Amino acid sequence: MKHLLSPLDFSVEELDNLMDIAKDIEANPEKYAHACEGKKLATLFYEPSTRTRLSHEAAMINLGGSVLGFSSADSSSASKGESVADTIRVISCFADICAMRHPKEGAAMVASQHATIPVINAGDGGHQHPTQTLTDMLTIRSLKGRLDNMTIGLCGDLKFGRTVHSLIHALVRYPGIRFVLISPEELKLPSYIKNDVLDRQNIPYEEVVRLEDALPDLDILYMTRVQKERFFNEEDYVRMKDFYILDNKKMELAKEDMYILHPLPRVNEIATEVDNDPRAAYFKQVQYGVYIRMALILTLLGIEV
Amino acid sequence: MKHLLSPLDFSVEELDNLMDIAKDIEANPEKYAHACEGKKLATLFYEPSTRTRLSHEAAMINLGGSVLGFSSADSSSASKGESVADTIRVISCFADICAMRHPKEGAAMVASQHATIPVINAGDGGHQHPTQTLTDMLTIRSLKGRLDNMTIGLCGDLKFGRTVHSLIHALVRYPGIRFVLISPEELKLPSYIKNDVLDRQNIPYEEVVRLEDALPDLDILYMTRVQKERFFNEEDYVRMKDFYILDNKKMELAKEDMYILHPLPRVNEIATEVDNDPRAAYFKQVQYGVYIRMALILTLLGIEV
Amino acid sequence: MKHLLSPLDFSVEELDNLMDIAKDIEANPEKYAHACEGKKLATLFYEPSTRTRLSHEAAMINLGGSVLGFSSADSSSASKGESVADTIRVISCFADICAMRHPKEGAAMVASQHATIPVINAGDGGHQHPTQTLTDMLTIRSLKGRLDNMTIGLCGDLKFGRTVHSLIHALVRYPGIRFVLISPEELKLPSYIKNDVLDRQNIPYEEVVRLEDALPDLDILYMTRVQKERFFNEEDYVRMKDFYILDNKKMELAKEDMYILHPLPRVNEIATEVDNDPRAAYFKQVQYGVYIRMALILTLLGIEV
Numbered sequence: 034m035k036h037l038l039s040p041l042d043f044s045v046e047e048l049d050n051l052m053d054i055a056k057d058i059e060a061n062p063e064k065y066a067h068a069c070e071g072k073k074l075a076t077l078f079y080e081p082s083t084r085t086r087l088s089h090e091a092a093m094i095n096l097g098g099s100v101l102g103f104s105s106a107d108s109s110s111a112s113k114g115e116s117v118a119d120t121i122r123v124i125s126c127f128a129d130i131c132a133m134r135h136p137k138e139g140a141a142m143v144a145s146q147h148a149t150i151p152v153i154n155a156g157d158g159g160h161q162h163p164t165q166t167l168t169d170m171l172t173i174r175s176l177k178g179r180l181d182n183m184t185i186g187l188c189g190d191l192k193f194g195r196t197v198h199s200l201i202h203a204l205v206r207y208p209g210i211r212f213v214l215i216s217p218e219e220l221k222l223p224s225y226i227k228n229d230v231l232d233r234q235n236i237p238y239e240e241v242v243r244l245e246d247a248l249p250d251l252d253i254l255y256m257t258r259v260q261k262e263r264f265f266n267e268e269d270y271v272r273m274k275d276f277y278i279l280d281n282k283k284m285e286l287a288k289e290d291m292y293i294l295h296p297l298p299r300v301n302e303i304a305t306e307v308d309n310d311p312r313a314a315y316f317k318q319v320q321y322g323v324y325i326r327m328a329l330i331l332t333l334l335g336i337e338v
Numbered sequence: 339m340k341h342l343l344s345p346l347d348f349s350v351e352e353l354d355n356l357m358d359i360a361k362d363i364e365a366n367p368e369k370y371a372h373a374c375e376g377k378k379l380a381t382l383f384y385e386p387s388t389r390t391r392l393s394h395e396a397a398m399i400n401l402g403g404s405v406l407g408f409s410s411a412d413s414s415s416a417s418k419g420e421s422v423a424d425t426i427r428v429i430s431c432f433a434d435i436c437a438m439r440h441p442k443e444g445a446a447m448v449a450s451q452h453a454t455i456p457v458i459n460a461g462d463g464g465h466q467h468p469t470q471t472l473t474d475m476l477t478i479r480s481l482k483g484r485l486d487n488m489t490i491g492l493c494g495d496l497k498f499g500r501t502v503h504s505l506i507h508a509l510v511r512y513p514g515i516r517f518v519l520i521s522p523e524e525l526k527l528p529s530y531i532k533n534d535v536l537d538r539q540n541i542p543y544e545e546v547v548r549l550e551d552a553l554p555d556l557d558i559l560y561m562t563r564v565q566k567e568r569f570f571n572e573e574d575y576v577r578m579k580d581f582y583i584l585d586n587k588k589m590e591l592a593k594e595d596m597y598i599l600h601p602l603p604r605v606n607e608i609a610t611e612v613d614n615d616p617r618a619a620y621f622k623q624v625q626y627g628v629y630i631r632m633a634l635i636l637t638l639l640g641i642e643v
Numbered sequence: 644m645k646h647l648l649s650p651l652d653f654s655v656e657e658l659d660n661l662m663d664i665a666k667d668i669e670a671n672p673e674k675y676a677h678a679c680e681g682k683k684l685a686t687l688f689y690e691p692s693t694r695t696r697l698s699h700e701a702a703m704i705n706l707g708g709s710v711l712g713f714s715s716a717d718s719s720s721a722s723k724g725e726s727v728a729d730t731i732r733v734i735s736c737f738a739d740i741c742a743m744r745h746p747k748e749g750a751a752m753v754a755s756q757h758a759t760i761p762v763i764n765a766g767d768g769g770h771q772h773p774t775q776t777l778t779d780m781l782t783i784r785s786l787k788g789r790l791d792n793m794t795i796g797l798c799g800d801l802k803f804g805r806t807v808h809s810l811i812h813a814l815v816r817y818p819g820i821r822f823v824l825i826s827p828e829e830l831k832l833p834s835y836i837k838n839d840v841l842d843r844q845n846i847p848y849e850e851v852v853r854l855e856d857a858l859p860d861l862d863i864l865y866m867t868r869v870q871k872e873r874f875f876n877e878e879d880y881v882r883m884k885d886f887y888i889l890d891n892k893k894m895e896l897a898k899e900d901m902y903i904l905h906p907l908p909r910v911n912e913i914a915t916e917v918d919n920d921p922r923a924a925y926f927k928q929v930q931y932g933v934y935i936r937m938a939l940i941l942t943l944l945g946i947e948v
Contacts, residue, residue: 602729
C-alpha cells in the first residue's frame, strides 16, 4: 500500500515517472477518461480548502471515477469525537482512495497507518502539503523543460510558508539548483532549513530583503503572501510591504523567460496587471495541479494506462 | 464564449430555441442521457440555495455529466480573501461550465469577464436570477402553449421581488401581454419599472390591492411571498396579509385554465389545500426548471444532440 | 411506492430477500456496477452524519448511479422556512430516490406522504434508524450464518439507544432469540420495550450490570456508548464506566465465535487493542452497511439484476 504523506515519499525516479504520466495526460486526456471507472475518491476535508479539494475531485472525475466526502469538520462525524484512525477505517469501506486535509500535523500519517486504501495528504496543519509541491515541480518542469540548473527565487513569508519549505526539500535533490531567499528580516527562512538542508548539501543560496535586487537573476520566482499579522509592528509592515508586491514595473527587471508561480490564493502580493504578462504562470499552475493529481491517483491505485 | 447573466442575454429567437430543446428533453430524456459525458459543472454557491443548486446538478447529471463545487461560502476559499476574478480562473481549470450564486450584485458579471468557461448566473444578490425566469417562461409556454396574448397576475412583494422584475422584463418582448400588479401599497412595483419598461413600451397594466379583485381575469397567477419585515408596522401587516394568501375559496374566482406559479419556497401565501387543484403548477415548475437548465447547459457548451 | 421508514416496514421474508441480494452483491459486485445507471440518489441530511450519508452515497455510486444533496441544514433551504412536505416534492423532481436524516421524529414519514420517489429514513431524531438495523442484521447473519437461536448481549445505554431498540424489535421476529441486557441501573432498557415487546412475545432476557457477568454466554455482543451526561452524578459515572469498556482481558471470557458489533462512532467503550481480535466485527459491519444499502436502493427502485 502506497501513500503520499510527504513530497519525499517518492524517489527522484518515481517523481520523474509521475511527471511523465502527467505530461502524457496533458497531451492525451481522452486516453485517461475511463481509467478509474468504478473507483471512488473520498475527500476528507476537516478544514475547508476549496482549491485543493476541487482539484482532487476534478482529477478523479477526469479519470472517469466518482467522488464523495465532506468539505468541513462541521459536516463530519469529527464533532462526535471519532478518532482519525476509526474514521479512516470506515472510509476504507466507502472509497478506493482518499485525500485528507486536517488542521493537525501528522493526521494523514495516522490515517495511513490504519487505512486499507491509499491516503493522499492534502495538507496537515503547517506541516506538509505534498500535492502542492508536486504541482509546483510539474509546473517548473513543464515551463522550463527541466528541474535542474536553475536559480529559484522564493519570496514572501519564508518563515511559516509550508509550500516554500516543501519546495526546497524537493528541489535540492536536483543538481545545479541555487536559491535566492527574498523576505523581510522577521520572515526569513528558519535556520534549521538553512543549516540542515541547504548548508549540509552545499546548495548555494543568498538572502535579500528587496525583490528588485533579486529579480534579474531568477529563472523562477515563487511568490507567497506576506501576512500583516506576522509583523511585530504596523510600522515595519508599512515600510516593507511594497518590497514584496510584484507589479509590471518590477517585472521589467526580470528575464524574458522567468516564470512566476504562486500557490494561491493571492491577496495583493501580485498586482492583477501582471496577470497578462506571459511569464505569469500561477493560473497554469492550477491546471498542472489537476494533471499531477490525476497521475498521482493512477499511481497510488496501481493503474497503468 | 457565451454566458447567462441576465434573462435578456438571449434574444426572443434564442429563447424559443432554448425552450424547444427543453421540450424535446421532456419528451425524449434518454436521447440526452449521455450528451455531456466527460463534462463537469462547478456549482459555486457563496450563499446556500438548495433548490437552485440541486436543480443545476440534476440537470448536469441527467445529461451524463459530473458535478463538483461548494454549497456555502464557509466551505470555500472566499473566507481567505480571494477575489471572484481569481476564483473563476481557478475553477476554469476544474470544470467546463459553472453556475454561480453570490450575495453581491454583479458578481457573475465579474466572473464572466475572467472565466474561460461559460458562467451561469444562479442569482447575484437582489439583482438577477435568470434561470428562474427561464423556468417561469418554459412553465407558462408548456402549460398555456404560448407566451403571448395573456393576462399575467403578479402578486405579493412586487417592490423587492427579483423574480417578478425579471419576468416582466422577459415577457414584455412578447405581443399582447397585460399585467395585473397585486400588492399592498408598501410593496408596489417600483416606478422605474412601470415607467421605463411598461409605459415606454405601452404595455397595459393595472394595480390592485386585493387578490380577489384580480383573480377572475388572469391567465397566469405568479405568487410571491409577502415578508412581514417589509411592512412599516405590525398593524398594516395583520390587516393586509390575508389579501395575499391564496386558498381554495379564492380559487373559485379564477378561470378553469388559470395556472398558479411560485418561485418557491412558499411559506403560507398559498394554502396547502390548493396543492391538489389541477391549476397549481408550482411543483411542475420545478420539473421544468430542470429541463430548461439542461437545455441551457447544452446551449452554452455548444453541444447539439 | 415503497419506502423504508422503520425496520418493521419489511416482512421477515422481504428482509431475507434483501439480505440475499446483499450477499450476492458482496460475492459479485461487478454484476451490479451498472444497475442504477442514470439514477440519482438525493441525500437530504438536515443534521450531519458523515458515516450514514457516505454509506448511502457509496452504495449508489457502486450501483453506477449518481448522488446530489446536502450534508447539513445550514446549506439547505430549511433555514428559509420551507416545510419537509414542500422540500420533498421539489426533490422528487431532482432525484429518483432519497435518504433523509432529520432531527425531528416523524420527518421521514411526512416526507414519504408527499414524495413521488422512495424515501429512506436515514435517522429521524431519537426515533428510528432502520438502515442501521438492516446493517446489524446482515452483519449477524453473515458472520453467524443465521438470525435465529442466539444469545444477544446488548451493552451500554439501553435507555436512549435508538439502535438497540430497533434491533430488539427486528430480532424478536426470529425464533430462539435470547437477550442479555447489560447496563447501569440508570440506563436500563425502558419497561415499555420489556413489557410490550419481550414479555408479550415470551422472549427470554436477563438484565445484568457488569459486562463480565454476561460475556461467557453471548453469541453476539452489541456495544454502544455510555455517555457521561446520562448519569445523575459524576461519582456514579466513575464507579460504573469501566464495567462497560471492552478490552482484551474481558474478551478472554467470551466464546471463540462471539462477534462484537458497534454502530460507531465509538469513543472509548471498546479499547483499540480489541480491534485486532478476529471477533471484532465493527468495521466489517460498515462494509455490510454498504451492501445492504445497495440492496435496499435496488429493491425500493424495483430494479432486478
